[in-house]
Amino acid sequence: MKVHLVAACGAFGLAWQYELHGIELGVLFLTIAGVLTAELFNTALEAVVDRISPEFHPLAKLAKDIAAGAVLIQAIAALGVGYVLFGDKLLK
Numbered sequence: 001m002k003v004h005l006v007a008a009c010g011a012f013g014l015a016w017q018y019e020l021h022g023i024e025l026g027v028l029f030l031t032i033a034g035v036l037t038a039e040l041f042n043t044a045l046e047a048v049v050d051r052i053s054p055e056f057h058p059l060a061k062l063a064k065d066i067a068a069g070a071v072l073i074q075a076i077a078a079l080g081v082g083y084v085l086f087g088d089k090l091l092k
């Protein structure tokens with residue numbers, strides 16, 4: 001979560017520097033919210049799994065791996081959005 005928050009601050013900094021507005025700023029907000037929401041659900045699921053299955057169990061592993069996968073998908077999508085929004089500007 002700390003890494004995601006630092007990345008979000010960096011993205012907002014770039015948005016401010018390059019004066020993003022309108023639909024681009026909206027997409028940035030939604031993208032950041034998606035990553036943070038996925039991470040919060042992942043953390044909540046980890047807590048529940050650790051509470052009910054502290055010992056190794058294949059279903060506990062499956063649940064944690066799927067939740068982590070959801071965060072990974074959101075993070076990869078966020079990288080894509082970041083590339084679309086800032087790629088040209090940063091490469092200039």
Ligand SMILES: Nc1ncnc2c1ncn2[C@@H]1O[C@H](COP(=O)(O)OP(=O)(O)OP(=O)(O)O)[C@@H](O)[C@H]1O
Pocket residue numbers: 046049053054055056057058060061062064065068
């Ligand atoms: N009770 C369990 N039974 C089976 N496998 C587990 C169990 N707990 C964790 N694992 C496996 O170990 C991996 C790491 O578990 P952990 O709870 O540390 O999650 P994490 O994704 O590393 O957490 P964090 O988000 O804090 O970095 C899980 O993705 C899962 O594959």
